[in-house]
Structures are given as structure tokens and as C-alpha cells.
Amino acid sequence: MPELPEVETTRRGIAPHCQGQHITRVTVRNGRLRWPVPDDLAARLEGQIIKSVDRRAKYLFLHLEGGAVIVHLGMSGSLRVITDDTPPLTHDHIELELQSGVILRFNDPRRFGCWLWADSPESHPLIASLGPEPLSADFNGPMLFRLSRSKQSPVKSFIMDNHIVVGVGNIYANEALFKAGIHPKRKAGRISLDRYHRLAEAIAETLSAAILMGGTTLRDFVNSDGKPGYFAQSLLVYGRAGEPCKECGTALKEIRMNNRSTVYCPRCQR
Incomplete structure (x- = not known):
């Protein structure tokens, strides 16, 4: 399972390609993850700008206007930045195409990850009861x-x-x-x-x-x-x-x- 350092490395890896970019297309090939991908995810995301990519514990937040996508990599998930015409693999379940032509592609063979929408991610039930970050001043x-x-x-x-x-x-x-x-x-x-x-x-x-x-x-x-x-x-x-x-x-x-x-x-x- 990806641990906090691996999730933080993922955040740092994808952020430069995503921040400030319009989402032009969302493709959900398989929404049966740990929790079902919202049916209206594409409608919520298309046309929006990714303002920032943040992390809380092992969750990634793609911040947009009016809320954020909460992403968890689960047991075997990964996010890749695709800059060429590499075709999707069997377990590439979700992808965001950005105005730059870059594709953010989510792969999860075991489907234990999640893509959820939250109007206020910090108050979402998955997030609200979490303890402090281990690299923050609150942890000592x-x-x-x-x-x-x-x-x-x-x-x-x-x-x-x-x-x-x-x-x-x-x-x-x-x-x-x-x-x-x-x-x-x-x-x-x-x-x-x-x-x-x-x-x-x-x-x-x-x-x-x-x-x-x-x-x-x-x-x-x-x-x-x-x-x-x-x-x-x-x-x-x-x-x-x-x-x-x-x-x-x-x-x-x-x-x-x-x-x-x-x-x-x-x-x-x-």
C-alpha cells in the first residue's frame, strides 16, 4: 500500500502538470472502486480549473471551484501523467484530460482506491477525525x-x-x-x-x-x-x-x- 511519503511524492509529481489547468474531459471507465465514483463527477469537473493539489494523510485533494476531488490510491493504485498517445491499460479506471494535452490517469488493479467529490474536503467523514500531520507543528x-x-x-x-x-x-x-x-x-x-x-x-x-x-x-x-x-x-x-x-x-x-x-x-x- 502506498504510504504517506509515496503519496506526497505522487502529489509533488503530478502538481506541476495539473495546477492552473482546465479540465477538458473526464473519462470514468470503471466507477466501482472502494466507494462508487459519483455519477456526476464528469459534469462537476469538466470546464473547471485545478487550483491546487494538496495532501491530507494518504488522501490527495484536487481543489476546484466550490470543492475538491478526494483521491485515495488504495492498496495498489497510482496516478500517472501521460504526455503521449499511450493507450489506457486494463486497470486505468479514470482519467482527466487537461487543456495542455496532458492526461492524468488513475490505475488501480484491486479497486480499493477512491475518487469522491466534497464541497468541503476537510469536513468530509473520511477526513474530519484524522489526527495531525506528522511533519506539522501540531505533532510532538x-x-x-x-x-x-x-x-x-x-x-x-x-x-x-x-x-x-x-x-x-x-x-x-x-x-x-x-x-x-x-x-x-x-x-x-x-x-x-x-x-x-x-x-x-x-x-x-x-x-x-x-x-x-x-x-x-x-x-x-x-x-x-x-x-x-x-x-x-x-x-x-x-x-x-x-x-x-x-x-x-x-x-x-x-x-x-x-x-x-x-x-x-x-x-x-x-
């Missing part, structure tokens, strides 16, 4: 400490809860907990303020690094698959079970938490 150690009091759930589950903070997916939770030296199964309510300071900093640092590395894939958004890769070459623990810890040399361990792979160092993380 004291906030995590306050929200964690009396929580009996593991800290990894706690920071992956989108009502607490958005965008900390499985890969980045593994990495941030390692950097902060916190065991993923430690109860969220038993972690000190000082350690939450370190964890908040580690989350922001990890996501920022992933976004920065994603920038090198911006060329992939034109006439290709539009899927930025994870920063695998920089992973400290995820996917490295059994290998030596890069800090102490101890063999990394892997457990399953909520059916997700969780890798940690039994010596560095307490």
Missing part, C-alpha cells in the same frame, strides 16, 4: 504523551492509529521505533515523556528522509507506472529479520503484530 512528544495515558495497546499500534497521528505506516513505524530505542510491544501508556519526545522526532525524521528520497523518482510520473519505491536501501530494521543490527550487531528479531511484520533489535529497543 507532549501530544503523544498526553494521548497515550492509560493506553494499554502496544506503542506500535498506538502510533499507527490515524486518529492519533496520520501516515505512520508499518514500514515507518518499525524504523521510527528503532531510532527511538523503544520496543514495539511496550504499552503506550507506560512510556515516559522524554521517550515520546525522541519518538516524535524519529517519526518526523524517518518520514522526511523517505519523502526526500522519493523526490528522485519524480521522473517516473510521466509515461510510466507512477509508483515511487520505498527507500529500501536506507531501512534499518524493516525486512532485515535475522540480520545484524546496524548499531550493536545483535541479530534482529521478527514478530507479527496485527498481522503485520514487526522487526526490532532485542538489545537496542526496550
Whole structure:
């Protein structure tokens, strides 16, 4: 599933091609996504100008006059900028043709993504209850400490809860907990303020690094698959079970938490 850095890289990849452009044609080849594409989507969008392309958590907003299209990439979706006559693929379900001749094409083999209209996207039910952005001033150690009091759930589950903070997916939770030296199964309510300071900093640092590395894939958004890769070459623990810890040399361990792979160092993380 595309995580926050991949969605942000997508936003940065498509924005220069879309912002300020008139939408001349909307084609919905298959509207049976996670939620049905509105029947009037084409009527709402055609003739409008895309004012900006923004992101909230893993959702993209295409802002138009009077509202926005909310786009989610789901489990397998991608957005591509098409500048030539490349024909649509089997799972290219939606496309926007712009006045410049560029086509923004949405591909989603598993159809878990969404394209929805919202008059006020921030108040939409999918968006309204989301926690703060992890790279914003609203996200910090004291906030995590306050929200964690009396929580009996593991800290990894706690920071992956989108009502607490958005965008900390499985890969980045593994990495941030390692950097902060916190065991993923430690109860969220038993972690000190000082350690939450370190964890908040580690989350922001990890996501920022992933976004920065994603920038090198911006060329992939034109006439290709539009899927930025994870920063695998920089992973400290995820996917490295059994290998030596890069800090102490101890063999990394892997457990399953909520059916997700969780890798940690039994010596560095307490």
C-alpha cells in the first residue's frame, strides 16, 4: 500500500502538470472502486480549473471551484501523467484530460482506491477525525504523551492509529521505533515523556528522509507506472529479520503484530 511519503511524492509529481489547468474531459471507465465514483463527477469537473493539489494523510485533494476531488490510491493504485498517445491499460479506471494535452490517469488493479467529490474536503467523514500531520507543528512528544495515558495497546499500534497521528505506516513505524530505542510491544501508556519526545522526532525524521528520497523518482510520473519505491536501501530494521543490527550487531528479531511484520533489535529497543 502506498504510504504517506509515496503519496506526497505522487502529489509533488503530478502538481506541476495539473495546477492552473482546465479540465477538458473526464473519462470514468470503471466507477466501482472502494466507494462508487459519483455519477456526476464528469459534469462537476469538466470546464473547471485545478487550483491546487494538496495532501491530507494518504488522501490527495484536487481543489476546484466550490470543492475538491478526494483521491485515495488504495492498496495498489497510482496516478500517472501521460504526455503521449499511450493507450489506457486494463486497470486505468479514470482519467482527466487537461487543456495542455496532458492526461492524468488513475490505475488501480484491486479497486480499493477512491475518487469522491466534497464541497468541503476537510469536513468530509473520511477526513474530519484524522489526527495531525506528522511533519506539522501540531505533532510532538507532549501530544503523544498526553494521548497515550492509560493506553494499554502496544506503542506500535498506538502510533499507527490515524486518529492519533496520520501516515505512520508499518514500514515507518518499525524504523521510527528503532531510532527511538523503544520496543514495539511496550504499552503506550507506560512510556515516559522524554521517550515520546525522541519518538516524535524519529517519526518526523524517518518520514522526511523517505519523502526526500522519493523526490528522485519524480521522473517516473510521466509515461510510466507512477509508483515511487520505498527507500529500501536506507531501512534499518524493516525486512532485515535475522540480520545484524546496524548499531550493536545483535541479530534482529521478527514478530507479527496485527498481522503485520514487526522487526526490532532485542538489545537496542526496550
